Amino acid sequence: MLDELDRRILDILAANARVSLKELAQEAGLSSPSAAERLRKLEERGVLDGFTIALNPVKLGYPLQAIIRVRPMPGMLHIVEKLIQETPQIVECDKVTGDDCFIAKLYVRDMAELDTLLDRIAEKAQTNTSIVKSTPVKRRLPPLI
Known part of the structure; x- marks a missing residue:
């Protein structure tokens, strides 16, 4: 290829x-x-999917990064997916297999903003949140074989 x-x-x-x-x-x-x-x-061929920029969220006023696992309540999958898509603090989200349906990365200004965001999601899904302490592996290319 x-x-x-x-x-x-x-x-x-x-x-x-x-x-x-x-x-x-x-x-x-x-x-x-x-x-x-x-x-x-x-x-x-779709190998190059676009060109982008890398921003520093801390310099933009978003010092907290979190990963949330989201498990929608019965019948709420599409509603939760739409809610995630409409939440600008969520910068990346994957739909996954296993107990949770979504794993999302988000940036917030403080814990109060995180709580507000999680409260909106918690009305329709169970969440499990982890605060990111550091990023030992930055986004990189997979092996180009």
């Missing part, structure tokens, strides 16, 4: 998604048109 050049391009972009096409081409050992074509093909 991926050849060595594709993997190199993805590694370069993972380190700095703002790299110019010229720099990307140089680092990958390609001409600019060849690098552009590779990028286009990676996007067409």
Whole structure:
């Protein structure tokens, strides 16, 4: 699926998604048109799903990060899913197998904001919350085999 050049391009972009096409081409050992074509093909194949920025939530006034496991009450699955989608403090959520249906990551300004958010969810689901102390592994690419 991926050849060595594709993997190199993805590694370069993972380190700095703002790299110019010229720099990307140089680092990958390609001409600019060849690098552009590779990028286009990676996007067409859905390997590259977009380019984004990384923000520091603490610098934006959100010093608390939490992970919540959510188990909707009977008949509330879709209502809880919609509630999660509409809660801006929840920045990521996975629908999972097992006892819980959702695992969500959220950022809040303080414990009072966390309590308010959890109270809204608790009306329709059981929750289990963990406060994140640190992140020893930042978001990274899976092995590019």
